[in-house]
Amino acid sequence: MEELKNTAPILHVSHLKKSFDDVAVLKDISFDLNAGEVLSIIGPSGSGKSTLLRCLTQLETFEAGEVCIDGKDMVIPGVKTKNGVKYAPAKTLREIRLSTGLVFQNFNLFPHLTVLQNLTLAPIRVLEKNREEARDLARELLKRMGLENKEKAYPCELSGGQQQRVSIARALAMNPKILFFDEPTSALDPELTGEVLKIIKGLTELQMTMVIVTHEMAFARDVADKVLFMDGGVIVEQGTPEYVFGKSENDRLNAFLSRFA
Ligand code: ADP
Ligand code: MG
Secondary structure (H helix, E strand, O other): OEEEEEEOOOEEEEEEEEEEEOOEOOOOOOOOEOOEEEEEOOOOOOOOOHHHHHHOOOOOOOOOOEEOOOOOOOOEEEEEEEEEEOOOOOOHHHHHHOEEEEOOOOOOOOOOHHHHHHHHHHHHHHOOOHHHHHHHHHHHHHOOOOOHHOOOOHHHHHHHHHHHHHHHHHOOOOOOOEEEOOOOOOOOHHHHHHEEEEHHHHHHHOOOOOEEEEEOHHHHHHHOOEEEEEEEEEEEEEEOOOHHHHHOOOOOHHHHHHHOO
């Protein structure tokens, strides 16, 4: 008998548009990502990369388009309101939000909580896990991050690289279906960048679906199944790493890449 395969993408973005005070920042963004795949997003500063991640993780609203994450529609397809799209009911939005995680450039750890508390707070409060279960998972994740002896430390006692590894562990503790990274190494000294990139690369072995905005071009190429190049609020090119970093003849893309050569 033929096996039925679920081939629907885990992330589907279609004609997404977003503006701030009448300034269009995302102009018509469409792409798909399959479960277990890694997408790198590259592009100059101001091109809309962070805004895109913020729309997909519900930190910003958008006015047009469709977003479907893990089979759930963020906005009701085909329904328009005077503000643009009609968002799904709160319960659906919460489910979608819980299936995504975001790792920020500046770590955003809770400064007054220990590493362990940073990792267990949301699993206990939001997922209603019991304390022991949350702590066991947190310890397992800290071990994976090479931070098993840091659980009692406060964020200010850690290096930037260690803080970023804690924030990755904190995101993983919520068991997201898709993990988004917004320039995860941009705030780090060059010697600390490698340790964080190694951890992210390691997550590909767990078949973690990831969307990574980065200026580390060698990493973006190496880690990705698919690459988007954004400029001026549009996707100028998308394709395999081999295509985007080698075979594309797009002038804007090649001008951008030449800055890193
Ligand atoms: P990137 O992450 O690619 O550098 P951003 O998404 O941060 O780009 O920004 C895209 C554009 O949107 C920029 O012109 C930026 O100034 C503008 N922008 C971002 N956030 C806001 C905001 N909250 N209010 C007004 N304009 C914003
Ligand atoms: Mg940004």
